[in-house]
Amino acid sequence: MVVETFNLTKHYGDFVALDSLSLQVGKGQILGFIGPNGSGKTTTIRILVGLLKPTSGYARIAGADCLQDAGKIRRMVGYMPDDFAAYNNMRVNEYLDFFGAAYGIGRKPRLQRIDEVLEITSATHMKDLFVDALSRGMQQKVAIARTLMHDPQVMILDEPANGLDPQARIEMRGMLMRLAELGKTLIVTSHILPELARVCDLVAMITKGRLRAFGTLDDIMRNVKQRRTFELLVLEHDQVEMAANRVRDWLATHPVDEAVEASDVTGSTAEMIVRFTTRLSDPQLAPLLTHLVGQGQSVAQFREVMTDLEDAFLCVAGADDAADDVASASRTAAVAGESRGDNS
Numbered sequence: 001m002v003v004e005t006f007n008l009t010k011h012y013g014d015f016v017a018l019d020s021l022s023l024q025v026g027k028g029q030i031l032g033f034i035g036p037n038g039s040g041k042t043t044t045i046r047i048l049v050g051l052l053k054p055t056s057g058y059a060r061i062a063g064a065d066c067l068q069d070a071g072k073i074r075r076m077v078g079y080m081p082d083d084f085a086a087y088n089n090m091r092v093n094e095y096l097d098f099f100g101a102a103y104g105i106g107r108k109p110r111l112q113r114i115d116e117v118l119e120i121t122s123a124t125h126m127k128d129l130f131v132d133a134l135s136r137g138m139q140q141k142v143a144i145a146r147t148l149m150h151d152p153q154v155m156i157l158d159e160p161a162n163g164l165d166p167q168a169r170i171e172m173r174g175m176l177m178r179l180a181e182l183g184k185t186l187i188v189t190s191h192i193l194p195e196l197a198r199v200c201d202l203v204a205m206i207t208k209g210r211l212r213a214f215g216t217l218d219d220i221m222r223n224v225k226q227r228r229t230f231e232l233l234v235l236e237h238d239q240v241e242m243a244a245n246r247v248r249d250w251l252a253t254h255p256v257d258e259a260v261e262a263s264d265v266t267g268s269t270a271e272m273i274v275r276f277t278t279r280l281s282d283p284q285l286a287p288l289l290t291h292l293v294g295q296g297q298s299v300a301q302f303r304e305v306m307t308d309l310e311d312a313f314l315c316v317a318g319a320d321d322a323a324d325d326v327a328s329a330s331r332t333a334a335v336a337g338e339s340r341g342d343n344s
């Protein structure tokens, strides 16, 4: 694993800003680090880049301890903060030259590197433009170019989609994927759920310093939001009501499900769809289809409707103080652990 935190905890006096955060991110993976304001993202990042000492637990990057090996960490990590500091009267190439020099890159390789990072970020045409005259989207590209100057293995990008218009967000998404293809490991924070989350290999959601969910987007969908929604497409408008009743009856007679779910069945005659939510697993649900067909019900399609990430996040954030919170987070993390086993 390139980035690893284990039971990372930070107290400010009595206040627990970060509580036993354990994450792992592999080479070339993009982690979406998502949480509302004040949830502990910046605290985590500051520990990762060696600026803050954890109260307990550890953070490592490529095996180096983020606190003990601060020098190594600085060479391996590129950090793009949330705010783009304005550098008046500096052109893009001068700006990059300035940061390259600060990293101790010699003049000749620096000039070559400026061309490389501008190419990676599709910003070559901005080379001679003044930094403070650029749009927000262009400035974000330059900020990423700057972060790339010393060719870090790990890039930590704080809210890179903040303030971008839809087109610039799409470009940002493409850029994150290009960086991952170059083998960079990316940690991308966000307090909202931008479309960027869709390019993330892993998503970690934190609230109040605690990891609520961690895994692939699919893991999050399946495990954070345990009630899944299915749709049954029938062949005729007048079959909808009958099909809905059959689904309702079947769910009501399956004790593993909560009886209340039988009332969650809705039918849309116009769409010829019966929709229902359930906690049943796939093997538990499979007999429903057999049952319907056995009763002479024509079924054109039987499919799961994916919940969007926004719903999953609200579900996680809303469950914040719920008693079963810890259990559900560790359950999700356990599933994430299994799935990580696939690609590590």
Ligand SMILES: Nc1ncnc2c1ncn2[C@@H]1O[C@H](COP(=O)(O)OP(=O)(O)OP(=O)(O)O)[C@@H](O)[C@H]1O
Residues within 6 Å of the ligand: 012, 015, 017, 035, 036, 037, 038, 039, 040, 041, 042, 043, 044, 191
């Ligand atoms: N030096 C400090 N002393 C006391 N409390 C702090 C300190 N730094 C941060 N905190 C608190 O720790 C919690 C986590 O803060 P942190 O900045 O990590 O959150 P965040 O997720 O980055 O939020 P944002 O999205 O607003 O940047 C917050 O409640 C914050 O007020």
